[in-house]
Amino acid sequence: MDAYLHEWGGMLLRWLHVLAGMAWIGSSFYFMHIDAMLKPAPDLPAGKGGQMWEVHGGGFYQVRKWLVAPAELPPELLWHKWEAYTTWLSGFALLAWVYYGASELFLIDPAVADIGPVTAAAIGIGSLLLGWVAYDRLCRSPLGRDEARLAAVGFVVVVLVAFLFQQVFSGRGAMIHTGALMATWMAGNVAMVIIPNQRKIIAALRRGEAPDPALGKAGKVRSTHNNYLTLPVLFLMLANHYPMLWSTPWAFVIVGLILVAGAVIRVFYNLRHSGRGNPWWCWAVAALCILLAALVSLTSSPIGREGLGLAAAEAPGAAPPPAEVVEIVLGRCSMCHAAEPVWAGIPVAPRGVRLDTPEQIARQAGAIRVQAVLSRAMPPNNVTGIEPRERRVLAAWLAGR
Ligand code: HEC
Known part of the structure; x- marks a missing residue:
């Protein structure tokens, strides 16, 4: 339940943040645009302000700028x-x-x-x-x-x-x-x-x-x-x-x-x-x-390096991973990457990546290489304590594929 509420809180805050940001950036770009386009007006010599015309939403607008301020405050x-x-x-x-x-x-x-x-x-x-x-x-x-x-x-x-x-x-x-x-x-x-x-x-x-x-x-x-x-x-x-x-x-x-x-x-x-x-x-x-x-x-x-082929290329026709690999992935990854994750704060398999069966693990071999062998992005900050030896086992499996 905590995880669910955390997701909702994040969603609502992000919604507000993006909306407010659009309004702020919209109005600030708008005023920069006006400032750049102002032409001197007869009663507002250059340096004292200016004016311009706009058309929008079925009407015409005249915008005037006074520098520093109009003689009388509106x-x-x-x-x-x-x-x-x-x-x-x-x-x-x-x-x-x-x-x-x-x-x-x-x-x-x-x-x-x-x-x-x-x-x-x-x-x-x-x-x-x-x-x-x-x-x-x-x-x-x-x-x-x-x-x-x-x-x-x-x-x-x-x-x-x-x-x-x-x-x-x-x-x-x-x-x-x-x-x-x-x-x-x-x-x-x-x-x-x-x-x-x-x-x-x-x-x-x-x-x-x-x-x-x-x-x-x-x-x-x-x-x-x-x-x-x-x-x-x-x-x-x-x-x-x-x-x-x-x-x-x-x-x-x-x-x-x-x-x-x-x-x-x-x-x-x-x-x-x-x-x-x-x-x-x-x-x-x-x-x-x-x-x-x-x-x-x-x-x-x-x-990027995977894309460049700087990492060993993946062999097609994947054989099922050895039992030792399955055991490591089940022990270090599947608490989050499962149909029903058991890790607190993870309501569904992150990014849709499931690693809870030998077939799923074989299918994700490339992604496992990127996230857990070439980089240490997974497990996130190593929360499940994967050992260097275990990463070497994964690397050996991937290299042999
Ligand atoms: C504590 C929970 C947790 C554990 C344990 C975990 N992951 Fe993840 N994983 C995540 C989260 C959260 C994301 C999504 C990250 C994001 O959105 O930036 C993710 C994303 C991924 C992705 C997709 C990355 C992408 O950007 O497409 C892969 C692949 C992956 N994890 C593999 C693994 C492997 C392999 C392990 C075990 C060695 C592992 N994960 C262990 C939580 C976990």
Whole structure:
């Protein structure tokens, strides 16, 4: 029953998280697009705002932007903040639910670092907090005024952190925490800079004072950071479902390549929308980065190496596995990989892989090689204590097939 409830909790949190994220990214891309397309209006000279027309849902819309603010404050204002807050809150809850709630399955890999669930969660949460403070300080430092240098330092920091996470967490735990770190910067930008600055501007207007233009400018800089972080963050959030991306010691290199690819795709759209041409080179750079990431994964992840034939090829016409192999798999794997698993927290055979009869075991020979011989992905974090000798028995069987 616990396992069933855990699944439902994960499903509902993920549902909320994806929905909120769509609303947040949708509105933030929308405003970046508007900003890029604004034309000067007669009463709003360049630098003081602008306007544009849109057509949608059977009507025409005129959008106007005032910089820093209109002379008179409108009676009603729509704020855009709960999309961001809901995304971060539901995302953090999902991270805690899956990775801290079932850390032995997903977060802790004793072959990497033999830490307890509390230590693992503390490292995760602590690094999110510390990461925000470091990023915010960096933005406010003299370096923060030089966008190109800030981007370069930010890139090095993220890749380094991804590498460090790989030294304490499981592969997928490291991947999700790198994504969560950048996602925390994005939500922090909204909660700690953009919205507070907007409040200060409104308070100044209410007092009849001219608001400080630096407040609006700082907000715009942070929302531009968010724009460049969006694509890499989404990639890393999804990547934890793909072992080809995290089951390699070079996962942090993949992170670096995706950071570049995601950012240049946004450069393309930001320039295109502002009428500064179509910088097609952006797509060439993005394609090259993704190709290199695929190459890293192909040559260093167990699944890729199997595909390349770097692992011994599987012989057709499989004979039934020897009794010793069946005994090992029944003893170390079938508590989860059975029609009715007996392992707490595993309601059905994971990924539909059943290993409870000699025939099933023979059919899954290739998958067993990838998961339990070429890599130590299975049993997850070796929860059932398979011994090196037993892995050698599996390897000998597979090599002879
Ligand atoms: C504690 C439960 C448990 C045990 C024991 C276990 N597995 Fe798994 N297995 C899982 C889970 C959970 C997944 C799904 C992982 C995911 O979704 O990323 C999985 C996935 C797999 C897959 C599919 C991988 C894929 O991505 O397609 C294979 C193959 C596999 N296990 C083989 C084994 C073998 C071989 C053993 C024994 C040496 C074993 N498992 C022991 C829980 C277990």
